[in-house]
Amino acid sequence: MSLARRIIPCLDVDGDRVVKGVNFIGLRDAGDPSTLAVRYNREGADELVVLDIAASRDHRPTFLETIRRVAGELAIPLTAGGGIRSAEDARAVLRAGADKITLNTAAVARPELISETSLEFGAQAVVLAIDAKKHGDQWVVMVRGGRDSANLDAIAWAIQGVALGAGEILVTSMDRDGTKSGFDTALTAGISSTVSVPVIASGGARLPEHFAEILTGGRADAALAASIFHDRIQPIRELKEFLSARGIPVRLPC
Amino acid sequence: MRITLLDYGAGNIASVEWALQRLGAESQRVATPECVATAEALLLPGVGHFETLIRVLNEQKLRTPLCDAIRRGIPFLGICLGLQALYNASDEAPELTGLQVLPGRVRLLPPIAKLPHMGWNRLVLKNQSRLLEGIDADAYFYFAHSYAAIEQGEETVAACSYGTEFVAVLEKDNMCAVQFHPEKSGEAGARVLRNFLRVCG
Numbered sequence: 001m002s003l004a005r006r007i008i009p010c011l012d013v014d015g016d017r018v019v020k021g022v023n024f025i026g027l028r029d030a031g032d033p034s035t036l037a038v039r040y041n042r043e044g045a046d047e048l049v050v051l052d053i054a055a056s057r058d059h060r061p062t063f064l065e066t067i068r069r070v071a072g073e074l075a076i077p078l079t080a081g082g083g084i085r086s087a088e089d090a091r092a093v094l095r096a097g098a099d100k101i102t103l104n105t106a107a108v109a110r111p112e113l114i115s116e117t118s119l120e121f122g123a124q125a126v127v128l129a130i131d132a133k134k135h136g137d138q139w140v141v142m143v144r145g146g147r148d149s150a151n152l153d154a155i156a157w158a159i160q161g162v163a164l165g166a167g168e169i170l171v172t173s174m175d176r177d178g179t180k181s182g183f184d185t186a187l188t189a190g191i192s193s194t195v196s197v198p199v200i201a202s203g204g205a206r207l208p209e210h211f212a213e214i215l216t217g218g219r220a221d222a223a224l225a226a227s228i229f230h231d232r233i234q235p236i237r238e239l240k241e242f243l244s245a246r247g248i249p250v251r252l253p254c
Numbered sequence: 255m256r257i258t259l260l261d262y263g264a265g266n267i268a269s270v271e272w273a274l275q276r277l278g279a280e281s282q283r284v285a286t287p288e289c290v291a292t293a294e295a296l297l298l299p300g301v302g303h304f305e306t307l308i309r310v311l312n313e314q315k316l317r318t319p320l321c322d323a324i325r326r327g328i329p330f331l332g333i334c335l336g337l338q339a340l341y342n343a344s345d346e347a348p349e350l351t352g353l354q355v356l357p358g359r360v361r362l363l364p365p366i367a368k369l370p371h372m373g374w375n376r377l378v379l380k381n382q383s384r385l386l387e388g389i390d391a392d393a394y395f396y397f398a399h400s401y402a403a404i405e406q407g408e409e410t411v412a413a414c415s416y417g418t419e420f421v422a423v424l425e426k427d428n429m430c431a432v433q434f435h436p437e438k439s440g441e442a443g444a445r446v447l448r449n450f451l452r453v454c455g
Contacts, residue, residue, distance in 0.1 A: 197368055
C-alpha cells in the first residue's frame with residue numbers, strides 16, 4: 001500500500017489577489033484566493049499552497065487575513081509562505097490557519113531559521129522552498145523572488161536544509177517556470193534521490209504527461225502548478241484520472 | 255452537546271474549529287484544569303512535538319483532569335499527537351511520561367520510507383469501528399507525522415501501512431483517537447468527525 005502522489009495548486013498572492021506571471025515577471029490578476037480555494041477543495045486538490053509574492057512587511061496583515069479566509073474554506077492541508085523571516089512570522093502564519101510554512105530567502109541568509117521553526121512547530125510544518133536555475137552542469141539557488149543568485153548548489157542546499165530540520169522540499173525550476181514545457185525531471189530526481197523527505201516539484205507544468213513523468217521518472221512525491229489550474233486548462237479531476245489509469249496512486253475525488 | 259477543544263498553544267486548533275463549524279457543531283477552546291474537568295466532550299488536537307504537548311499539560315496542571323475525564327468515559331477524540339499522548343511514552347521525548355491511558359510506546363517509523371509520513375494514505379481495517387462507519391474501505395486520509403504507535407492493542411480498529419503497520423484509529427468505549435488529520439482529510443475526514451459527534455450524542 002503506498003502513499004498517494006499529491007496534486008497541489010499554488011496561489012501566488014499579492015495582498016488579497018491571486019496574480020501570475022512568466023519566469024517570475026509580468027504579473028497579472030488571476031482572481032480571488034478564497035473563491036479559488038473553494039473550487040480546488042471541491043475538485044479534489046490534495047493540498048493548497050499560498051505564496052505572498054510581494055512579501056513586504058507593510059502587506060503582512062493583508063496576507064494573514066488572506067490565509068484566514070482561504071483556510072476557513074479548506075478541508076485539505078494549507079501551506080503558506082513568502083517573507084517569513086523569524087519563528088514569530090511563522091507562528092502568525094500557522095495561527096492564521098496554515099498547516100505548514102515555506103522558507104526561502106530568509107533561510108538562505110540565516111539557515112538556523114530552519115532548525116528554529118522545525119523544533120518549535122515540528123519538521124512536518126517546515127517546507128524549504130528552493131528556486132533553482134541551471135548554471136553549467138549544476139543548479140544554483142536563486143533568492144529574492146528569483147532575482148539574485150545565492151551562489152549555492154541546489155542539491156547541496158536541499159541536503160543541508162533537511163539536516164537542519166526541513167520536513168519537505170518544494171523545488172521550483174526557474175528555467176521551466178511559466179514556460180509550460182514540462183517539469184525539470186533531472187533537477188527534481190537529483191534532489192529527491194538524495195534527501196530523505198518528500199519533494200514537491202514545481203515549474204513548467206502543462207500536460208497530464210508532464211505530471212506522470214515528474215511523479216515517476218522525476219521521483220517527485222507531489223507536483224505543483226498554478227495557471228493551468230486557475231485558467232481551467234487542466235482540470236484536476238481529469239488529471240488524476242489520467243494518472244490513476246497509468247498506475248500512479250492518487251486520491252480520486254468522490 | 256458542546257465540544258471542548260483543549261488549546262495548549264501548539265497545534266492548528268483553528269482548522270479543527272472550522273471543520274466542526276462546517277458540521278454545525280458547537281465548540282469552545284479551553285486551557286484551564288477547571289474547564290477540562292467539567293467538559294462534556296473533549297477533543298485534543300495535535301500538531302508539533304510530543305515534548306511541547308506533555309510539558310504544557312504538566313505545567314498548566316491539565317494532565318490529571320484530562321486523564322480523569324477520559325477514564326470517566328466522556329466522549330474523547332485525540333488527533334495525531336493527541337493519539338500519541340495517550341501512550342506511556344514516546345521516543346520523540348524519551349524523558350517525558352505520556353498520559354499512560356494505554357500501554358506501550360510511540361516510536362519513530364522505520365526509515366525505509368521517506369519521513370515525515372506526509373500525505374494521503376489508506377487504512378487497513380482491523381475491527382468494527384464507530385468512527386469509520388459509512389466510509390469506503392479504500393478512502394484516503396491525510397497524515398503528517400514521523401512517530402507512531404506501532405504495537406496494536408484490542409482498541410486498534412484500523413491501522414495504516416508505511417514502512418510498517420501502525421495504529422491509525424483506536425476506539426475504547428468513548429475514547430477515540432486517530433493518527434491522521436480528519437479536519438484536513440476532505441469528505442472522508444468530515445465523516446469521521448460527524449461520526450464522533452454521534453458518539454457525543
